[in-house]
Amino acid sequence: MAEQLVAAGPAAAALSDFPGWMASQQRRVFLLCLRMLGDPDDADTATQDVFLKAYRSFEKQDGEIDDLTRWVTRIAVNTCLDKLRSRRWQFWRKRPNQEDEEVILAMAPSTGPDAEDKLYAQQIGARLRTAMERLSERQRAVFTLRHFEDLSLDEIATLLGLDVGTVKAHLARALAKMREDLLDLYEARRG
Amino acid sequence: MKAEKQVINQPGSGHWSEARMLDHLYGLDTPADLNERHLAECPDCAPRWTALTARRAKIVAGAYAAREDRLRAQRAAIFDRIERPSRRGLWSLVPAAATALLLVTGVALQTPAPAPQPQTVAVVSQSDRELFREVAALMEEDVPRATDPFNSLFETSNSLEVQ
Missing domain, CATH: 1.10.10.10 (Winged helix-like DNA-binding domain superfamily/Winged helix DNA-binding domain)
Incomplete structure (x- = not known):
């Protein structure tokens, strides 16, 4: 299976087994988003955005991707940076409540x-x-x-x-x- | 312990301070600062460096765990968002169609421009000019033009008398 994935090209292989590829990256991407955003709900949304963008990109076959791990990390970082910038205007944001703190502490x-x-x-x-x-x-x-x-x-x-x-x-x-x-x-x- | 710490952090002691080790750990030291041999051989610095790198490796190796139920919920949401556009079907075209309809309506409601005025104005001007010329000519003539038919009668008679 791994050999077949490599032969097909990284992006095509990931699309053909998107759930499997996503499962292999999801935990790492979520933790990266959580560390950058500091909020579990924001990290949830960001993680969803990352994999949705990845899926759309695979469908369109946007260029060649040599290293899928690095590529999806870049998407995750940029997604989080966009969210952090948009937060500047959200003066009504409060710190995570106790329930969220427990989620974060569980990490x-x-x-x-x-x-x-x-x-x-x-x-x-x-x-x-x-x-x-x-x-x-x-x-x-x-x-x-x-x-x-x-x-x-x-x-x-x-x-x-x-x-x-x-x-x-x-x-x-x-x-x-x-x-x-x-x-x-x-x-x-x-x- | 405090005395050891003072020696280690003392400039010129040759030992690596905490700050220097952290810089090295994160790749911020310059090539001139590098003295990794000391880190490997110094009985004071070597164990501190080993402990620091071990702690770091533990973090990187994935000591953090994300709850599986949370990850499962994320996956469900991701697949839902992937499938969502196909269910919407033609509804996704509504905004574009509405914009196109507005544009077409706006163009259709525009009345044609009125006929250009200059042509009518030119005709009036031309007839005015002719009128003015005629009036001027009439004023200059001693004999009104309307009498031309009678004059012609008299001119013929005059020529006969001379003979």
Whole structure:
């Protein structure tokens, strides 16, 4: 099956088995959207938009796609950036309610050996989300792709259509802000 | 512990500070800063670097889990949105059809432009000019033109008398 998919070309193969391809990417794309948007409902909508765009693109056979994973990641990042920009005008937005917070916390790693580790992980997760809200859209995108997706700076630059120097600048500022926001938590942990 | 931390973060100590390790982890250090050999060999820095990269690898390896019911609901919504346009059928053409209808109606309601005025004006002007010329000519003549038939009678008689 995998060989057949490769021989048919990535996009054609994905279209012929769209549910299977989508299932292989969905979790990663959803988590990427969640980290960038910080809101589960927005991340749901964004994930749906991403795969709908992918499906439409496969149907139209828009150009050649060499790397489907990178291609769909780019769609996800751009979709999230659009949503973040449109949020600027939504002054009525409130912070996620408690139910949403629990959903977000459920995304945090829960494989710590003891209760203290679990609690610490949850605290880190909550503080990380708050700190990421302080980042600009570009800084958030770059940080998410580097920290969570483990892409290299060159890959991030290609994906976002920026030069490497700009990516570095965004990342440096993002890290500086994050460290400033998380310093007390980190130092408390280290004692 | 605090004393160790002070030594490690002391400039010129040769040890890598937390900030420097983070920069290196995220690829922000310059080639001149690179001294990965120290990270591998220093008894203080090596374990700290190992712990940092291990924590990072754990995150990247997918320690985060998304609830399956949420993902299932997303998939259902995605397939619903994919199928939705085919159910709409011709309704998707309504906005375009409405716009076209408005344009056609607007064009059809436009009355033809009235006949150009200059032609009528030219005829009037021409007849006016002729009238003015005739009047001027009449005023210049000593004898009215209307008397021409009678004059012709008299002219013939005069020529006979001379002989």
